[in-house]
């Protein structure tokens with residue numbers, strides 16, 4: 001049982017510049033975690049497993065790892081078996097099969113449950129791929145896993161598949177910036193935004209030379225840890241177009257941004 005911290009305690013614990021939860025209760029479930037829980041829920045929809053079920057225990061452990069990676073797991077009751085079981089019960093209220101006979105699920109829950117339900121419950125291939133990709137990113141011993149422990153970027157809208165795969169995407173696009181720019185310079189002689197045609201060197205002269213963003217065009221859920229990114233999977237974008245791509249959920253494609261401009 002989580003104890004509520006008084007506001008005084010919270011102030012003492014809060015580090016400057018870091019948003020802190022108001023109490024010591026566990027942080028809200030992230031999209032990644034809800035996707036994994038939804039997968040378990042749907043596989044046991046008719047009869048939910050109790051907290052001693054091996055799959056509930058296994059998910060609790062995996063969520064503990066994800067929580068460490070994301071910096072959310074401060075120990076204690078973080079995503080323990082009981083918490084996982086409760087979350088499965090929370091999904092019931094969004095399940096048309098459960099509520100059709102006048103039954104209602106638990107009234108309380110987090111609003112993201114409905115978002116995840118709507119995006120994944122009826123899309124089993126999409127759910128399976130997202131589950132495998134999140135699992136892979138956490139369980140693989142690839143050095144990329146270290147890159148996942150960074151912080152969220154405020155200007156980047158989290159992908160539908162959650163924080164882990166968003167971070168993997170951003171890591172992948174940064175890792176090959178130099179190689180991609182060099183390749184395009186050799187082939188085309190200049191660096192131009194593939195969506196709007198903007199060329200920093202044309203507008204800002206020498207100072208703008210070499211400035212351009214690199215964006216990973218592969219769907220986030222298809223990212224596998226350790227997998228080699230091909231230069232052809234990367235697109236050059238000016239900072240405006242790149243920002244527009246990541247501003248909506250789901251992220252836009254380069255073609256969609258191009259269409260917006262024309």
Ligand SMILES: [Zn+2]
Nearest residue numbers: 193196238241
């Ligand atoms: Zn552009």
Ligand SMILES: [Zn+2]
Nearest residue numbers: 173214215216
């Ligand atoms: Zn990008």
